[in-house]
Amino acid sequence: MEYLWVIPFSPLIAFLIIGLFGYKLLKEPLSGIVAVIGVAISAIASVIGFIDVATTGNYYDLKLFTWMPIGDYEIAVSILWDPLSALMTCVVTCVSTFIFIFATGYMKDDPAYPRFFAYLSLFVFMMLMLTLGDNLVQLFFGWEGVGLASYLLIGFWHYKRSASVAALESFVVNRVGDWLFLLGVLLAFVTFGTLDYLDLFNKLPEAGYWTITAIALLLFGGAVGKSAQIPLHIWLPNAMEGPTPVSALIHAATMVAAGVYMVARVMPVFAASDLALDTVLFVGTMSAFIAATMGLVQNDIKRIIAYSTLSQLGYMFAAEGLGLFGEGMFHLASHAVFKALLFLAAGSVLIALHHLLDVQKMGQIAKYMPITAGTFLIGALALAGIPPFAGFFSKDPIIEAAYEINWVVWAFLWMGAGLTAFYIFRLFFLAFLDGDRLDPHIRKHVHESPPNMTVPLIVLATGAATLGFFKEFFAHFLRPSLDPLSMKFLNEDTKILVEEGLSRAHHVHIAESWWEFMVHSLTSPLGLLALATALGGIFVAYIMYQVRWIDPAWLVKMFKPIYLLLWNRWYFDFFYYAIFAYGYYKFSKLLWKGGDKIVIDGVVHGSGKVSMFTGDILKLTQTGRISAYVLQMAIGMLVFLSLFLFLT
Amino acid sequence: MVPYEFYVALSGLLLVLGLIGVIIRKNIIAMLISTELMLNSVNLAFVAFDMKLQDVSGQVFVFFILTIAAAEAAVGLGLIMAIYRLKKDVDVEKLTELKY
Numbered sequence: 231m232e233y234l235w236v237i238p239f240s241p242l243i244a245f246l247i248i249g250l251f252g253y254k255l256l257k258e259p260l261s262g263i264v265a266v267i268g269v270a271i272s273a274i275a276s277v278i279g280f281i282d283v284a285t286t287g288n289y290y291d292l293k294l295f296t297w298m299p300i301g302d303y304e305i306a307v308s309i310l311w312d313p314l315s316a317l318m319t320c321v322v323t324c325v326s327t328f329i330f331i332f333a334t335g336y337m338k339d340d341p342a343y344p345r346f347f348a349y350l351s352l353f354v355f356m357m358l359m360l361t362l363g364d365n366l367v368q369l370f371f372g373w374e375g376v377g378l379a380s381y382l383l384i385g386f387w388h389y390k391r392s393a394s395v396a397a398l399e400s401f402v403v404n405r406v407g408d409w410l411f412l413l414g415v416l417l418a419f420v421t422f423g424t425l426d427y428l429d430l431f432n433k434l435p436e437a438g439y440w441t442i443t444a445i446a447l448l449l450f451g452g453a454v455g456k457s458a459q460i461p462l463h464i465w466l467p468n469a470m471e472g473p474t475p476v477s478a479l480i481h482a483a484t485m486v487a488a489g490v491y492m493v494a495r496v497m498p499v500f501a502a503s504d505l506a507l508d509t510v511l512f513v514g515t516m517s518a519f520i521a522a523t524m525g526l527v528q529n530d531i532k533r534i535i536a537y538s539t540l541s542q543l544g545y546m547f548a549a550e551g552l553g554l555f556g557e558g559m560f561h562l563a564s565h566a567v568f569k570a571l572l573f574l575a576a577g578s579v580l581i582a583l584h585h586l587l588d589v590q591k592m593g594q595i596a597k598y599m600p601i602t603a604g605t606f607l608i609g610a611l612a613l614a615g616i617p618p619f620a621g622f623f624s625k626d627p628i629i630e631a632a633y634e635i636n637w638v639v640w641a642f643l644w645m646g647a648g649l650t651a652f653y654i655f656r657l658f659f660l661a662f663l664d665g666d667r668l669d670p671h672i673r674k675h676v677h678e679s680p681p682n683m684t685v686p687l688i689v690l691a692t693g694a695a696t697l698g699f700f701k702e703f704f705a706h707f708l709r710p711s712l713d714p715l716s717m718k719f720l721n722e723d724t725k726i727l728v729e730e731g732l733s734r735a736h737h738v739h740i741a742e743s744w745w746e747f748m749v750h751s752l753t754s755p756l757g758l759l760a761l762a763t764a765l766g767g768i769f770v771a772y773i774m775y776q777v778r779w780i781d782p783a784w785l786v787k788m789f790k791p792i793y794l795l796l797w798n799r800w801y802f803d804f805f806y807y808a809i810f811a812y813g814y815y816k817f818s819k820l821l822w823k824g825g826d827k828i829v830i831d832g833v834v835h836g837s838g839k840v841s842m843f844t845g846d847i848l849k850l851t852q853t854g855r856i857s858a859y860v861l862q863m864a865i866g867m868l869v870f871l872s873l874f875l876f877l878t
Numbered sequence: 879m880v881p882y883e884f885y886v887a888l889s890g891l892l893l894v895l896g897l898i899g900v901i902i903r904k905n906i907i908a909m910l911i912s913t914e915l916m917l918n919s920v921n922l923a924f925v926a927f928d929m930k931l932q933d934v935s936g937q938v939f940v941f942f943i944l945t946i947a948a949a950e951a952a953v954g955l956g957l958i959m960a961i962y963r964l965k966k967d968v969d970v971e972k973l974t975e976l977k978y
Contacts, residue, residue, distance in 0.1 A: 854977030856909070856970050857901050864897055 231290045234279055234309050237272040237319060238358035244268025245351035252344025262334040265347035269330050269354050273323035280316045284707055289313075289718065291364050291428065303424055310364030310427065314711035317559060317704070318361040318491050321566045325483045326354050328686035332574050333475035335683035336581060346386060346473065353379035357484055361491060366415045366425040369492065373411065373456065376485045377404045383480060384472040393471040400465035407455015407462055414448030418499075421445065428719045431498045435723040439503060446499050446506035449492065450513075457489030457543045459517040464803055466540055470532040474577030477532055482539045482573050483566040490546040490562050494555050497712060498724055501553070501731030511551025511639060518544030519642040520800060522649035526656075527796045530587045531576050534657045538613060539569055541646060542625075548643060549628040552635050553735030555712040557627050560704045564620035568612035568694035572654075574687055575606035578679045579661060583672055589660040591669065596662040598676040601684045603662045605691040610658050612694040614651035614764045617748055623698030627747070630756050631738045647760060651767030659775040701744045885926035892919030906961070906968045910954045917947045 244265050252261045283289070289312035297305045330350060337346050356379055360372025385397030419425055421441050422433045434442065453459070458466035469481045480486070493500055493510060500506050518541050525537030542565045549558035582599060583592065596603035612619035615626055629647060633640040668676070678684065709716045714728035741747040751757030773779045786793045798804065851862065892915055899912030921940045928936025962968055 852977050854974030856973075857904075860897075861901050864901070 231279065231282070231292065231311060233275060234290070234292060234311055234362075235294055236275045237279070237309075237323070238355055238362055240271040240275070241265075241268045241351045241354040241358065245348050245355060248344050248348040248351060252348055256344060258339075258343050259334070261344035261347050262330070262337070265351050266327065266330045266334065268351055269323060269326045272354070272358065273320075273327045276316070276319045276323045279311055280320045283311065283313055283316045284703075287313075287710055289710065293364075297367070303419075305365060305367045305425065307359075307368060308364040309362045311362070312711050313708050314491075314494060314559065315361050317563060317708065318487075319358060321487075321563050322354065322357050322361060322484045325566050325570050325690075326350075326479060328689055329475050329479045329483070329570060329574065332478075332577070332683050332686040333473075335680050336475050336577055337473065342386070346383075349379055349382045349386070350475070350479070353383065353480060353485070357488070360488055364426055364428070366418060366427070366430075366496075369495070370412065370415055373452065373488065373492075374408065376480070376488065377401065377408065377456070380404075380469070380476075380480050380485055383476040384469045386472055386476065390471065396465075396468040396471040400469050403462055403465040404455050407452045410448045410455070411452025414445050414452065417441070417448060418445050427496065430496075431719070431724055432721045434498055434502050435727055442499060443503040443505050446496075446503050447509060449496060449499070450506065450510055453489030453492055453547075454513060455489075456492075457486050457547070458540055459489070459513050459544060459547060460520055460540075461802070463517065463521065463540050464799075464806060467533045467536045467799075470530070470536050474532065474573060474580055477536070478570045478573030478577065481536065482569040486539060486543060487546070487562050487566060490543060490550065490558060493547070493550050494559050494712060497550075497555050498714070498720065498728045498731075500550070501714070501728040504731060504734075507551050507553065507731065507734070509551075510547050511636075514544045514547025514549075514551050515639050515642045516544070517541065518548055518646045519649075522646040522653070523796055524799050525653040526649060527793060528653075529590050531579065531589050531592075531657060531661060532573070532587060534589070534653055535569070535572050535576060538572075538650060538654060541650060542569065542613070545625060545628055545643065545646070548632065548639060552628070552632060552639070552738075553732040554628065554631055554738070554740075555732075556705055556708045557624070557631070557740070559708055559712070560701065561624035561628060563704070564612070564624040564694070564697050567690055567697055568609045568620055571605060571609040571687065571690035571694050572613065574683075574690065575602050575609060578602040578683055578687065579606075581679060581683070582676045583668075584675070586669075586672065589657055591667055592661040593664045593667040594662070595668075595676065599678045601678055601687060605684075605687040606662065607658060608691040608694050610654045613654050614768060615647060615760070616651075616764055616768075617752070617761070618695075618698060618744075620694050620697040622751075623701045623744055623747065626751055626757065626760055627740045629760055630751065630754075631735065631740060633756055634738050635734055644760065644763060648763040648767045651764040652771050655768045655771035656775050659771055664776055699744045701747065702742045705742045882926045882930040885929075886923055889919045889923035889926065892916070892922065904969050904971050906958050906970060906973075907955075909970070910951065910958065913954075914947060914951065917943060 244267070247264055248256060248261045256264060290309070292309040292311070293306040294309065295307055297307050299305070330347075333346070333350065337343055340346065353376060356372050356375025358372070360369055360376060363369045363372065381397050381401045384400055385394045387393045388397075415425065418430060421437050422430050424430055424433070455462045466481055466486065470477050472481070500510065521537050521540035521544060525534050525541065528534045528537060542561070546558045546561050546565070549555070549561060578599065579592070579595060579602060580587070582595070582602075586592070608619065612621035615621045617623075625647065629640065629643045632643050666673075710718060714720060714725045714732065717725070717728075720728065741750050752761065774782055774785075795801070851858075896912045896914075896916030896919060899915065900909050903909050903912060921943055924936040924940050924943075928934070958968060961973065965973065967973070
């Protein structure tokens, strides 16, 4: 399995090549091609490794080299290749490959074309360091690295003020989570003396319940920041200022899923504390519902999809909080495919419309862009959870299992599912069908995108349509990483501990094969209710935005307070602005006026003034007359000599 | 035989006289002469203690001091000549450039 080192380092090499020679030698088409080749190599290597793990069921822990020794413990740059990391790595590299290909078309004629691909390659390298590491420090390295790449790419069009502000916001909000995450890592190191996952899991029974809970909650704080869950979600919608391939790759498919992946990676730690699992469940459920409501009233095509990302990540966290880690990871994989598809289709629309973002000003684009519209429709159906698309097989198990564990959670997830279907089809009808609201000047130029943009769309659409049929395969595949009884690297004590933690989901039965699940879901009242909700959401969107039996403006007038609440995104941004931005400003001003002006300036200026005052007095003795100096010297000598005389 | 205290007392008297001379005289040359007086008072003290302690090193010091006093007088007078050429004056009351 030595070839696995290629996976992270091939994008790094691509990054170095493009970074060093991009502007001078490679220029426009070549630097994109180098980046695509770099990520394609790692995609191929990871698929080969994936097949190996899938057939043998082994796991590999490769230490590439020692990064830094700390006392007895050596932090190694390493590759832990087990089903979980293999799945995540495959998702990252395969989705990245298609997004890179799309980006070669999307970024055409951008003056900073090589820089874009250098950053993208850097991002993929960091993301792979995150997924492949066998210890928390390497995970944290990748964690910060993707944060940096995300910052660079959101602010890619740095001459736009909104873009640079959004980049800064995402970085600052992420820091809050990263700070908690780092505290969790440090606490884990202090407690266990090691940060390698496998050693750490086996030492779990030695630690107390509250220590484990504290570690899990601190790590989850990092996941909340990175995966943009409530209350640290505000950066993700603003991150849509970046180029659309970036939104697709980083802010939908991969980086924001890092939090979900991390929670699954250290699953035994979370499973050992039911309080931590409850917190994950609560935050996930709230995010799934609240973000879906925010998405209802947005008009920016990318922001609608961004809120849907928040909401879907909430579903993944909710699944993990319910103890259904396998389902959570499967939803992550299928979400990565259909959300990347939705974003790329939106990007294709933006290219055709010259970066017009407002869906209220679009309409009837399907006529001009049939491939984009068709693939977007597949993505939207997958997101809404309509069988037999991927979303149905990954999202519905979570909702149905939630009913058997906690009906309050189910209620929120179920309502969220209805809202999801509504807002994504509102977007679909407004942008692709409905009346002709396009500016005539733009309409003249609207045309289907070139093949290097449509082919990735078609491939991803195929994935979104068919991935659900591999439900059984994924469930079996992930078992050695997420089912305590099949996890080879756990000792017996830890297995018991984890098994107890996950017992909340033991009575839930989800059919593994896609056929059984579909039949079961379409015959049980619960499944039918979920399906009816999704279809109902689509139908409401149809009558409101396509046939216009209900006027949306009239609804807005009827439910003004609710509309305002949603339109202002539940006032989160205002609240944070008032408390943190304005409060920080006031606090800084206080420190400036009180601390800086009075205390520090007082000390600095005061010491100067004291020196000048004493100097003014002492200079009177410096008359310039030698006689006076000699007299002073004589008196001084007299004083000291008499001191000698009388004191000894 | 004169007791050594007498010599030491004379030496102290000469030193104080020299010091007073340095302090109160206004002419630089007179100040230089007073300095020589102080040096020689120290010489006298050395010789006196040498006699008392029956040790030769005191006399050795005296020769050193005599030599250095000669050199110092030469340098000092040279400096005074230079000052006089520059300022046409040797009054310390008027040579007060080096104050604040």
